[in-house]
Amino acid sequence: MASDLLRLTVLGSATPYPSVDNPCSGYLVSGGDTRVWMDAGSGTLAQLQRYVRLDELDAIWISHLHADHSADLLTAYYGALFADVRLTAPIRLYGPRGIADRLAHFLTNTATRCPVESAFDVRELHDGHEARVGALTLTSRAVAHGIPAFALRVEAAGRTLVYSGDTAPCANLTRLADGCDVLLCEADSAQRLPESERVHHTPEDAGETAHSAGAGRLIVTHVGRALTPEQAVARAAARFGGPVDHATPGTTFSVG
DSSP, X not given: OGGGSEEEEEEEOBSSSOBTXXXXXXXXXXXXXXXXXXXXXXXXXXXXXXXXXXXXXXXXEOSOOSHHHHTHHHHHHHHHXXXXXXXXXXXXXXXXXXXXXXXXXXXXXXXXXXXXXGTEEEEEOOTTOEEEETTEEEEEEEOBSSSSOEEEEEEETTEEEEEOOSOBSOHHHHHHTTTOSEEEEXXXXXXXXXXXXXXXXXXXXXXXHHHHHTOXXXXXXXXXXXXXXXXXXXXXXXXXXXXXXXXXXXXXXXXX
16 A cells, blocks of 8 residues: 555755745654654655644654754644644754753753753664654664764665765765665765865765665755755766656655
8 A cells, every 4th residue: 555655755955044945954754654754854844734733743853953843842842732733742853962951952041951852752862773664664773964863764565765864975874775775865965075174075075975875766865055956966976877866845756
């Protein structure tokens, strides 16, 4: 059945701030009846509601705490507790160490710490973290972004999606993506920087990571403002022989 397929829906892929027609990084990953909001960049909560309510989510997974990947958690907190959403339990939230205190620091307006745990059941990530969420198996690996950051492998019914988060090319990402059906990989940088300064992929890097991992398909996302999506796809395709697409907002990809 179509509902049993592993699917990736792009809520937004802009960086480092949303454009008029493209929110920042955020995706809905679905498999069977399981739904995970993967990164919560600015503007993605609005788009998420086209497909699922907050109280219908099984989990939220956050790659790192830069605002273009996590800012909509703040308004999700208000939605979860003070609006028309009716949670039967806090939403499971996977994210880097310290995520609860970061959210509470922003949301607290009095001497009493904001009870973010009333909205989110926080589970801190570490390198090699594994979790089962409904029909999905989630495996996280630490990646190279200059701050605590993670990539994610999602597996369901023999199909595999890997998301780079934000990172320079690194061995952990290539290993995590080994043999995956789809690699969703950032391509932020227009030019390759010196090794010591690299915290992102270029489109060529994305193609090379997909090739090295033996991915079946590459979707470039988080394309920097110095590039067009068409340029990013063409440059990545020069280094990867499989299908290459852009993470255009509103697009749903079947995995496998």
